[in-house]
Amino acid sequence: MPLKRIYHPNAADPTVKTNSWWEASATPMLHTPAPLNGSRDCDVAIIGGGFTGLNAALYLAKAGMDVVVAEAGHIGWGASGRNGGFCANTSTKKSLADIKIRYGLEQTRAVVRVQEEAIELVRDFIAEAGQTSHTPAENAELAVAHSHRHLNELRKERDELKDILGLDLRIMDKAELGDIGASSPDFHGGMILPWGFGLHPLNYLHALADAATDAGATISPRTEVQQVNESAGHHILTTSRGEIRAKKLIVATNGYTAESIPQWSKGRTLPAVSSILVTRPITSDEQAEQGWTTHHMTYDSRILLHYFRLLPDGRMMFGGRGANSGDQAEQAAFSLDLRRQFDDIFPAWRQVETDYNWSGFICLNRKKAQFLGPINDEQTAWASLAYHGSGVAMASWSGRTLAQLLLGERSILEVPKLYTEKMLPFPMSFLRPLYLKAAYVWFRRLDRK
Ligand SMILES: Cc1cc2nc3c(=O)[nH]c(=O)nc-3n(C[C@H](O)[C@H](O)[C@H](O)COP(=O)(O)OP(=O)(O)OC[C@H]3O[C@@H](n4cnc5c(N)ncnc54)[C@H](O)[C@@H]3O)c2cc1C
Known part of the structure; x- marks a missing residue:
C-alpha cells in the first residue's frame, strides 16, 4: 500500500x-x-x-x-x-530585504554567511573526494532579466546587496551579456552573483x-x-x-x-514539481551561432523560473517549473512544453535534440x-x-x-x-495541490513581459 x-x-x-x-x-x-x-x-x-x-x-x-x-x-x-547541480545560495523565497525587515540586519548577514559556508562545505568535500566534474568556468551565477520591468527588479536586488552586504555588483545590458557569451532574444540584461559552482x-x-x-x-x-x-x-x-x-x-x-x-x-x-531537459552536446559552432558560450549557472527573472547551464561536455541542461501532478503522462506533456520554452530562449538551437528529460520534487512550505x-x-x-x-x-x-x-x-x-x-x-x-495550481495561473500572468 x-x-x-x-x-x-x-x-x-x-x-x-x-x-x-x-x-x-x-x-x-x-x-x-x-x-x-x-x-x-x-x-x-x-x-x-x-x-x-x-x-x-x-x-x-x-x-x-x-x-x-x-x-x-x-x-x-x-x-x-x-x-540541476547549482551549488549556490538561498533556500528561501524571501528577498534579503524581507529577511532584514523581519529579523534585522545581523540575522540577515548571518543567513548569507551560512549560505557561503554551505557552498564551501560542498566544495571542500568534493575536492577531498577527488571529484573534478566541475570547472572554474562554471563558477558564479548569472541572473538574467526577461523584460525591462524585470531588469528594474534586478537593479533593486543589486541595491539591496550593496545595502546589506556592501557588495558592488554591476548590471549588464543586453550588449554586455553578448560580450560574456550570454545572448538570447529573451534577455534584456543581467548580473553576475559571486557565489557557487556547478557540480554533478x-x-x-x-x-x-x-x-x-x-x-x-x-x-x-x-x-x-x-x-x-x-x-x-x-x-x-x-x-x-x-x-x-x-x-x-x-x-x-x-x-x-x-x-x-x-x-x-x-x-x-508543499512539494512542487521541477523538470529538466538535457540536450545532446552542442558544438562550439552551434554555441557561437546562438551567442551562448558561458558556463555560468544561469537563471531568469520569472517566478516560474528557468535555470540552465552548459555542462562540461557542451550539453545544455535546462530546467523549469509548471508541471503539477508528478504523473508520468503529465511529465511527458510538460517536457514538450519545457522544450518549447527552451526553443524560445535559444532559437538557434531548435534543431538540437533533447537526449534526456526528467522531473522531481522540490519542497515549499508556508513560511517560505x-x-x-x-x-x-x-x-x-x-x-x-x-x-x-x-x-x-x-x-x-x-x-x-x-x-x-x-x-x-x-x-x-x-x-x-x-x-x-x-x-x-x-x-x-488537503487543498495544497489546488493552491499551487491557482498560484501557477497567477504566476504565469506576472511572468508576462
Ligand atoms: C529537478 C530539480 C532541480 C533542482 N535543482 C537544484 C539546483 O540546481 N540547485 C539546488 O541547490 N537545488 C536544486 N534542487 C533542490 C535540491 O535538489 C533539494 O533541495 C535537495 O536535494 C534536498 O535534499 P534532501 O536530502 O533534503 O532531500 P532529497 O534528496 O529529496 O531526499 C529525500 C529522500 O527521502 C526519501 N524518503 C521519503 N520518504 C521516505 C520514507 N518514508 N522512507 C524512506 N525514505 C524516504 C526519498 O526517497 C528521498 O530520496 C532541485 C530539485 C529538483 C527536483
Missing part, C-alpha cells in the same frame, strides 16, 4: 525509471549498500538518503555514533540525485554515501519507513523490511515527505524558508527540509548542522532564526 502523499503515486514510486543524464553519466558508488532486513537498534535513525540525510550520517558516524539511514529508493532517487549532483551524492559507509554508517536503500512511533524513549520505525529502534531521529525527506511520516509532517510541506529544528518536545527528533528548490548547498550544511546539534557540539541559537522559526501546517492542507 503506497504511503499517502499529495501527488500521483507514480511520482514517489522508486521503481519508476528516470531518463536522467546524471544517472547515465554517474560514477558508480564504490560500495553497494543493501536494504536493511529484520530488526536493528541504533543511536540515530535517519529517514531519507539525500544530501541532508547523508551529510548528517557522515558527520555522526565519524563521531562514533551508530547511524542507520533508511532510503525508500536507490541512493539518488530523491531530488539530490536529479537536480549524483557523483557528489555517491561520494557522500561511500564516505558515510567508510565512516561506519549503515546506508539502507529500498527501505521505506512506513510508520513512526515513540515508545519508552525510543523512536520505532516500521519499514518495508523490518524495524529500526533509535534513540534519536532525523527526518530528511524534503519534497518526498509522505503525509504523517512522522506524524509531525502532516500538512506542513527552509526549516531546521526539533519536532518533538523531548528534542530527540529533528528535521531539516523545505529548501525551496535550492538545497544542494543548504541541505548539505543542514545535514551536518543537525548532526552537530544532536551531538551537542552546537546550539540551535547559532542557527539563523529564519531557518529555526516554526514550520506550521498549511490551513486546510
Whole structure:
C-alpha cells in the first residue's frame, strides 16, 4: 500500500525509471549498500538518503555514533540525485530585504554567511573526494532579466546587496551579456552573483554515501519507513523490511515527505514539481551561432523560473517549473512544453535534440524558508527540509548542522532564526495541490513581459 502523499503515486514510486543524464553519466558508488532486513537498534535513525540525510550520517558516524539511514529508493532517487547541480545560495523565497525587515540586519548577514559556508562545505568535500566534474568556468551565477520591468527588479536586488552586504555588483545590458557569451532574444540584461559552482549532483551524492559507509554508517536503500512511533524513549520505525529502534531521529525527506511520516509532517510541506531537459552536446559552432558560450549557472527573472547551464561536455541542461501532478503522462506533456520554452530562449538551437528529460520534487512550505529544528518536545527528533528548490548547498550544511546539534557540539541559537522559526501546517492542507495550481495561473500572468 503506497504511503499517502499529495501527488500521483507514480511520482514517489522508486521503481519508476528516470531518463536522467546524471544517472547515465554517474560514477558508480564504490560500495553497494543493501536494504536493511529484520530488526536493528541504533543511536540515530535517519529517514531519507539525500544530501541532508547523508551529510548528517557522515558527520555522526565519524563521531562514533551508530547511524542507520533508511532510503525508500536507490541512493539518488530523491531530488539530490536529479537536480540541476547549482551549488549556490538561498533556500528561501524571501528577498534579503524581507529577511532584514523581519529579523534585522545581523540575522540577515548571518543567513548569507551560512549560505557561503554551505557552498564551501560542498566544495571542500568534493575536492577531498577527488571529484573534478566541475570547472572554474562554471563558477558564479548569472541572473538574467526577461523584460525591462524585470531588469528594474534586478537593479533593486543589486541595491539591496550593496545595502546589506556592501557588495558592488554591476548590471549588464543586453550588449554586455553578448560580450560574456550570454545572448538570447529573451534577455534584456543581467548580473553576475559571486557565489557557487556547478557540480554533478549524483557523483557528489555517491561520494557522500561511500564516505558515510567508510565512516561506519549503515546506508539502507529500498527501505521505506512506513510508520513512526515513540515508545519508552525510543523512536520505532516500521519499514518495508523490518524495524529500526533509535534513540534519536532525523527526518530528511524534503519534497518526498509522505503525509504523517512522522506524524509531525502532516500538512506542513508543499512539494512542487521541477523538470529538466538535457540536450545532446552542442558544438562550439552551434554555441557561437546562438551567442551562448558561458558556463555560468544561469537563471531568469520569472517566478516560474528557468535555470540552465552548459555542462562540461557542451550539453545544455535546462530546467523549469509548471508541471503539477508528478504523473508520468503529465511529465511527458510538460517536457514538450519545457522544450518549447527552451526553443524560445535559444532559437538557434531548435534543431538540437533533447537526449534526456526528467522531473522531481522540490519542497515549499508556508513560511517560505527552509526549516531546521526539533519536532518533538523531548528534542530527540529533528528535521531539516523545505529548501525551496535550492538545497544542494543548504541541505548539505543542514545535514551536518543537525548532526552537530544532536551531538551537542552546537546550539540551535547559532542557527539563523529564519531557518529555526516554526514550520506550521498549511490551513486546510488537503487543498495544497489546488493552491499551487491557482498560484501557477497567477504566476504565469506576472511572468508576462
Ligand atoms: C529537478 C530539480 C532541480 C533542482 N535543482 C537544484 C539546483 O540546481 N540547485 C539546488 O541547490 N537545488 C536544486 N534542487 C533542490 C535540491 O535538489 C533539494 O533541495 C535537495 O536535494 C534536498 O535534499 P534532501 O536530502 O533534503 O532531500 P532529497 O534528496 O529529496 O531526499 C529525500 C529522500 O527521502 C526519501 N524518503 C521519503 N520518504 C521516505 C520514507 N518514508 N522512507 C524512506 N525514505 C524516504 C526519498 O526517497 C528521498 O530520496 C532541485 C530539485 C529538483 C527536483
